[in-house]
Amino acid sequence: MKITDEYIYRQPEKFRSILLHLISVFEREIPELDLLFKWGIPYFYYKKRMFCYLAPNHKKGFVDAGFARGFQLVGNQDYLVGEKRNTVKSLRYYNLEDIDNAILVDVIKEAAVLYK
Template sequence: MNPAEDYIYKAPEPFNHIMMDLHVFISSNFPDAVLKYKWSLPFYYLKGNIMFCYINFRKKYVDLGLAYGSELSNKHNKLVAGEGRKRMRSLRYFSMDDMDNKVLLETLIELQNLRLNR
């Protein structure tokens, strides 16, 4: 197992379940996204070196960080800036019930198009 997968699987409950679902979702829907371990976090990259998103757990939630998320439309009003971030936005999951696959897929497709067409 690589360090990125290790981070996901060894996270405390209930975060590891949320992160595993996100990992499976991203891997299934974006098969070209490559999982790497960068800045001590699981990061997904497009075309080898284009930052896409990362998974992190905090004290109370899982953070799906979106590179250049500030440029997304936020049509579902779910993106969070937080912590003085200028470009990064995230989708936050406090429990499995917070996961909305439609919002997740539409957000990641928009992000993929943004990142690949820069």
């Protein structure tokens, strides 16, 4: 079993479900992504460059999907969180039911265009 899988399956149920759902959407939309374990969290790489991390925050109760080039994204600004970060903007999910797949897919596709 890969270290990313071990990390995900050790998460409490709420976080595990969110992580597994996010991973399935990312991999469906961009099959070329590589999911690695970097800086203690799952991190997607696209074309060998940092693309998006998935970071559970147990204290505050959410999973952050942080896009490495988030400040270059133009669409979906009402949903992206930038707070005190220079380059990363993220989609933040407190529950599995909070995930709007249409917005998630739109952000993933826009972010991928930045890597062409």
